Amino acid sequence: xxxxxxxxxxxxxCQYLLDxxxxxxxxxxxxxxxxxxxxxxxxxxxxxxxxxxxxxxxPILNYGNRTALNLWAMDWQQFTQTPSKxxxxxxxxxxxxxxxxxxxxxxxxxxxxxIRISSTGRRFLADQIIIxxxxxxxxxxxGQGATFSIWKHLSY
Numbered sequence: 249x250x251x252x253x254x255x256x257x258x259x260x261x262c263q264y265l266l267d268x269x270x271x272x273x274x275x276x277x278x279x280x281x282x283x284x285x286x287x288x289x290x291x292x293x294x295x296x297x298x299x300x301x302x303x304x305x306x307p308i309l310n311y312g313n314r315t316a317l318n319l320w321a322m323d324w325q326q327f328t329q330t331p332s333k334x335x336x337x338x339x340x341x342x343x344x345x346x347x348x349x350x351x352x353x354x355x356x357x358x359x360x361x362x363i364r365i366s367s368t369g370r371r372f373l374a375d376q377i378i379i380x381x382x383x384x385x386x387x388x389x390x391g392q393g394a395t396f397s398i399w400k401h402l403s404y
Contacts, residue, residue, distance in 0.1 A: 252324045254285065261311055262288040264382050265300055265393050272356035272380040277395060296397035300382060301332040303391055308332065321366040337365050351392055356380035371402040
């Protein structure tokens with residue numbers, strides 16, 4: 249698996265992701281000591297899921313840490329070319345779209361849960377998900393991030 253956490257654009261994205269999480273939740277997602285590169289590597293290697301997408305009309309995933317990549321059974325290249333909506337089964341996409349619209353207007357939500365699906369078709373229930381708008385220092389929204397540490401694989 250390629251660790252893309254050292255790419256300068258990924259390091260910058262991680263700073264936006266971490267700064268925005270702290271802005272909305274008033275908590276830090278990880279310990280923020282060290283350089284931005286060290287923080288990006290810490291985030292990539294965290295035991296909880298962190299994923300994000302941009303603000304395209306049909307948003308594409310643009311970040312997944314090692315835990316996310318493993319859970320969705322994808323490598324970095326595959327993950328970052330996947331439309332975000334494909335992380336949910338078709339039956340669950342309408343609920344997911346409503347939730348993301350709520351995040352757009354509120355800034356973040358916590359304690360969301362939803363069924364997601366890996367690239368291999370394995371379904372899992374993600375619980376206590378926090379989703380937030382990712383923004384620049386000037387407040388321009390550039391994406392949405394999600395994190396969770398509780399999931400349960402479901403039988404087919």
